[in-house]
Amino acid sequence: xxxxxxxxxxxxxxxxxxxxxxxxxxxxxxxxxxxxxxxxxxxxxxxxxxxxxxxxxxxxxxxxxxxxxxxxxxxxxxxxxxxxxxx
Numbered sequence: 226x227x228x229x230x231x232x233x234x235x236x237x238x239x240x241x242x243x244x245x246x247x248x249x250x251x252x253x254x255x256x257x258x259x260x261x262x263x264x265x266x267x268x269x270x271x272x273x274x275x276x277x278x279x280x281x282x283x284x285x286x287x288x289x290x291x292x293x294x295x296x297x298x299x300x301x302x303x304x305x306x307x308x309x310x311x312x
Contacts, residue, residue, distance in 0.1 A: 235302060241295040245288050252284035 255277050262269060262277075269278055 237298055238295060238302070241291055241298065245291045245295060248284045248291070249288040252281040252288065255280040255284070 259269070259274075259278050259281075262274060267274065269275070
């Protein structure tokens, strides 16, 4: 196998990538919504606002852990492919 050939993503990596994008994207949107809501004078202690305000605090660390898991899974898969191709 050539060194520079592209290695396609497997199903686990696709799921991890979509989870990272979804959770990270929702966290960024929640941050923006909280900033806009607070500048607009909305009461952030009632309704769905407490969830929106807390979500980035939970979502961003989860997304970071998923990025680390994605990197580990990707490295392990590429090493297995390299080991199988070198025999």
